[in-house]
Amino acid sequence: MKRSLRRKIEAASNETWNPRRNNSRGQVTVVMSFPESAFPDAPQWHPGPGFEVTAGAGTDYAWLRNNPDGTSTAVVAGVGPKERPAADGGAWTEPEVWTASAPTGGSFMDSGALWDKPHRITWLLDDPEAVIHRQPYNEHPSAVMHEYWETFEQRWGFIPGRMSRGRYPFADRRRFVVLHAEPGWDNLPNEVELLNATILLARTFGGTPRVYGYDPQRRATRDPIETVTDVTLRNIVKRHGLTSR
Helix, strand or coil: CHHHHHHHHHHHHHCCCCCCCCCCCCCEEEEEEECHHHCCCCCCCCCCCCCEEEECCCCCCEEEEECCCCEEEEEEEEECCCCCECCCCCECCCCEEEEEEEECCCCHHHCCHHHHCHHHHHHHHHCCCCEEEEEEHHHCHHHHHHHHHHHHHHHHCCCCEECCCCCCHHHCCCEEEEEEECCCCCCCCCHHHHHHHHHHHHHHHCCEEEEEEEECCCCEECCCCCCCCCCHHHHHHHHHCCCCC
């Protein structure tokens, strides 16, 4: 596997790289998808049928569901203290999990904040039509899930994301990681470090790597994520001493 992968990475880089030119060509991205069995100890929690993840990139913490009655229901885990009373009416000092329903059109549910700044769900306190349920975050199963992935990131240098349904035919809804190298730059991960990290993750977690070269027209690599830059590979190289320099 290592020999074949090295050839693919080198070929992808050589498609566009010219060491005499000071530009971003020669970049290579590996997208590695993982089987569901890759992380058997990872806690699972989901608010229920019909909910779509809107924020989290692997450590899901915001979800949205459109209901048949013209309302939407949002769930946001880890809503930090605001200048508002807590769920018990006292001072708000600890994070909470919010489950709220409100009319879909013309409300917070339609604002896009659940994808960008989901903690703005607290705006629904000013919506007389909103029905809100609040509970302590540290007693919620999502807190256990988030703690697991935080510990995993400290150990491995990354948190595997989750492929969006329908966007990535080769790994629909699977977990994945993007590893991005830029040969020729002393301060950025190169193709050797990319190879070392890819082999490590493939052997450890049973991942399937796919290699993508740089597209000068798009100014990004040809992977479905259209990667321009990413620090994940640098973190993995640092955590595991995979540097070739």
